[in-house]
Amino acid sequence: MKPIKLTATVSLILLFMNLSAAQAQPSANISYNVSFPEAQAHYAEIEMHITGLKQNTLDLKMPVWTPGSYLVREFAKNIEAFSANINGQIVASPKINKNTWRVNTKGKAAVTIKYRVYANENSVRTSYLDVSHAFLSTSGIFIYPANMLHSPSTITIVPYKDWSKVSTSLEMVNNNPFVRHSPNFDILFDSPIEVGNQDIFGFDVNGVKYEVCMYGGGNYDKERLKKDMHAIIEQEAAVFGENPNKHYTFIVHNHLRGGGGIEHLSSTVLGASRDNYASEKGYQGFLGLVAHEHFHLWNVKRLRPIVLGPFDYDNENYTTNLWIAEGFTEYYQEIAVRRTNLYPPENYLDQIANEFNILENLPGKNVQTVAESSFDAWIKGYRPNENSNNTTISYYTKGAIIGMMLDLEIINSSNQKYHLDDVMKYMYNTYYKTKKRGYTDAEFKKGFEMFAGKKLDDFYKKYINGLDPVDYNKYLGYAGYKINDELADNNDAALGITTGTTAAKKVIVTGVTRGTAGYIDGINVNDEITAIDGNPITDAANLIAGKKPGDKIQVTVSRDGQNITLPVTLLKSNRVKYKIVSLDSPTPQQLAVRKKWLSL
Structure with a gap:
């Protein structure tokens, strides 16, 4: 505040x-x-x-x-x-x-x-x-x-x-x-x-006082956190050219297993696992959470969709722009940490490739647009069920991917003069500082177009309001990269189900993926798998070990107390695992885009 x-x-x-x-x-x-x-x-x-x-x-x-x-x-x-x-x-x-x-x-x-x-x-x-x-x-x-x-x-x-x-x-x-x-x-x-009696430490970033409040203990290193959080905050403030706060508070709850965060105007609340700070993976994950929620002090708390303030506290406040408010914040949490040089560029490329994998392995990518995902957050995003992966996507994930795509488009189209930062700063200055109101979808689109130097009607039709497959290689190609699918040559059979095992060693179906063998041949969520080809099942591991696509198996399930045997024809696994790799001979233009994008 x-x-x-x-x-x-x-x-x-x-x-x-x-x-x-x-x-x-x-x-x-x-x-x-x-x-x-x-x-x-x-x-x-x-x-x-x-x-x-x-x-x-x-x-x-x-x-x-x-x-x-x-x-x-x-x-x-x-x-x-x-x-x-x-x-x-x-x-x-x-x-x-x-x-x-x-x-x-x-x-x-x-x-x-x-x-x-x-x-x-x-x-x-x-x-x-x-x-x-x-x-x-x-x-x-x-x-x-x-x-x-x-x-x-x-x-x-x-x-x-x-x-x-x-x-x-x-x-x-x-x-x-x-x-x-x-x-x-x-x-x-x-x-x-x-x-309470939380552990409190702090630091200053260009005149802004930061306070970090740790509840629940943990194996964190205060001095390392001060230095690395300072670096992230500096990078994020540089995007907008200012930090509008005089002080800011991080409230961190450390639990045995914890995660998540929520943004506020001049503070944030983070959930963390108290013993994860000592591992590089856990520590980098925490820094990403810090970067995400702190970036929100600009993006959504001040630069915001027009309906998100003044708030109606009695009812839902609908917007189709959470892919900007949350998705772009997801993108910047990764790119901001990259810009600190705390980790090599390969770490960032692996993170963005993971976003690709999450989206591409969801059947919901063919059902729900990112604008619809934003609007339906109130009824779907926070209320997932066993069928959500088949019908929905996350505006965080696809929004982060769209942020990358637009960043690369702007860098390439402007001959490295501009990038997404320039759009964010322009929109912040224009709508938060000057007009003192939120933006509409059309206004943000014009902001993108101003710095890309081109109309983005087709982009919006395909990727914001449409369901076109993302052309990863087109946008990564601007920076001399491409994607490789590490599972492309696999010929693994798949049932297409997820399972859990109870204390009584019952194998229960928890999810069925649309278009897979299990989905087509009628395996249901909450079925207990009791046998395959007549062989009793007490362990979910290796249900179809040794099988190949095209094999026919008999899956016996207990459904509502009745035993049912389902003939299932196994299909090839359709999962992807993308990795971003450099083109063999990137051009000088591609290398220039790469340098601008990754702050090399």
Whole structure:
């Protein structure tokens, strides 16, 4: 979050508010006390004080989703013991819909609201607390007065027992770390709070103060992290020409097995595995996560699709542009680490080839466009089922690939004068800084075309709104590379299923890939495979060992308590495993594009 007194904060608030609407809204003084008397049972207790009321009725609302995670999570489900008190008397506060309570305040200027929040969902996007710490994902903690999203608030944290630290991007009040201020609710809901005894260290990057807060321990090397995170942050800021923050907070939750992250305006929450920092693969993965979520402070938190702010906290906020907001961020997380020279170019090429493999091995690439994937994030992206691979793609993965394609197109078409960075900086300056609003799909397309020096109608028709196969060799060829399929010469037979083994050694089908032998011949998800060709099965490994494409087998399954034998004709595996390799004799032009692309 921007410091309260800085003029830049004004533009930040303008971004998230419609001033004419805000001026029409009533003003009030709002404060919260947050305490944890039953931390062992995962409860936070909230006391909300509102003064300066002038309306007859006060509606109090809990957001149904959190920005950055496109799923209606119904945070009101965790609220209990809601009560309203006016002048020392409990007053009626009926719930009028799933996330709204109504209080009759006619003639009353002040009201006190109390409620409890059950916080036991351990993820980067939801609140969790126990006796060791509290993570407050603020959109699921703080109820707000309807039509007062513009109102400032003060949050006082009452720590549990020996908790001594608070980590958040919200500003302190009178240098008290347990008292924080938010200029409005958009910023409050974009500023998670960590309370406990987390390990905190920091560093400065060109005048911006960074704080890293580690909960859960781990084998991390603070000095190495400081140096490498500093390098990544510098590379990302260089894309946009500035860092709009004065301070930024990384909240890192280290678990036995952890992952994921969620972006915020001036902070991020990361999930990590506490013992993975010592391996190069694990460490590079963590740096990629840092690079991804930190890049979001520009891409999506400020440079954003037009519908993503001001937010509607009651309903889904639809956009077809998550392939830019998330997919390009995925692309830049990889290219930013490449630019630091922490790892050789081959590491980056392997990462982008892995994106190819993920996309190409999904039958859903022939069903769902990347624009549709963005729009349907609310109903499909965060709600995968056993058939999702057959019908959907990830806007992260295909968006990252499109980012690479457009970067190479722009570099090649402009004779190395421009690259994707120039588009991102132009769009940031034009829409966030100058117009103070989000962009439309058509406006971003014009930005690409400006620096590519050509119309991209055909590109959009094929790859954004269409299902054309990606021409990897065309775009990689600009830089003197091509793809090799390391599985091209294999003649392996495949059933086309994924399985899991229960404690009782039952082999259960968990997925069936469209177009494969198992799909065509009727193997179902949740079937228990009991025998193949009459031979009992107790291990999922090597179900079809020694078989070849065209062989016919008898697969016996238990389905709903009945044994069924299915004749299956094995097919050749259609999986690909691409690797990016250099052309034998790249031209000077190709080498120049390569140098620009990979910062060689």
